[in-house]
Amino acid sequence: MSDDPETARQIAELAASDLPLLVLDVDDVILEFIRPFPRYLQSRGYELRFDSFALNGNVFDRATGERAPKEVVHQLVDDFFVVQDEWQEPAEDAAETIANIARAAEVVLLTAMPHRHWATRRKLLDRFELDYPLLTTERAKGPAIKALRGNHPRPVAFIDDMPYNLVSARETVHDAHLFHLMADTSMRALMPPLPDGITMLDQWRDAEPEISRALGL
Structure with missing residues (x-):
């Protein structure tokens, strides 16, 4: 089970x-996923930098240049799944x-x-x-x-x-x-x-x- x-x-x-x-x-x-997700992030004011094989630590706030905290990345992924049918x-x-x-x-x-x-x-x-x-x-x-x-x-x-x-x-x-x-x-x-x-x-x-x-x- x-x-x-x-x-x-x-x-x-x-x-x-x-x-x-x-x-x-x-x-x-x-x-x-890897193709549409960065475009989705940009629509939310973030960007994905391919510095390592992970999402956490590689999502950045475009306005401040700071790394997005883990909980923000988690929320962005969850929000993406809500509208996945528009992107994937x-x-x-x-x-x-x-x-x-x-x-x-x-x-x-x-x-x-x-x-x-x-x-x-x-x-x-x-x-x-x-x-x-x-x-x-x-x-x-x-x-x-x-x-x-x-x-x-x-x-x-x-x-x-x-x-x-x-x-x-x-x-x-x-x-x-x-x-x-x-x-x-x-x-x-x-x-x-x-x-x-x-x-x-x-x-x-x-x-x-x-x-x-x-x-x-």
Whole structure:
């Protein structure tokens, strides 16, 4: 069971499946984030400087030049999710690639965001015909992926842009196939080396063979 009760409730509503399981992060994996978020910040009087692989510490008040405190960054991200449907679009080739895989696999979207934004994100994804089950979680992703797999020993692949989410999956579902993919790779040079056992994917158009092989498709 997921250690987030609301995530567990969402998982319980899904129909049981024994198909190979592909779990996908949303922000900067299937929906662009790093491209639109700086433009959103500018509309709010802030700017994002790519000094390190993080949001906290890299958002600056344009009027004063001072770093935005952590709580301000948190609020800006939350405010962005309120209006995400005005800013975010699918990553290039994501929809087509996922649709091909979904012909023979169960695809579930697992996004780390406050549960209260579920409906807005659902509406946005449906607009782009990304109508796969959507789960929100406010805690570690690994337990949610374990619960999604259930008791069937089916292959599992998980794609995320944040290494710590992939590590969480590895610690919880030991045989999961883990992939790092970013819709926008401009920050990848700032990222620490990936932990062992995680495969880097450069773009969606080249990802399908790797994912299909991992899932035995």
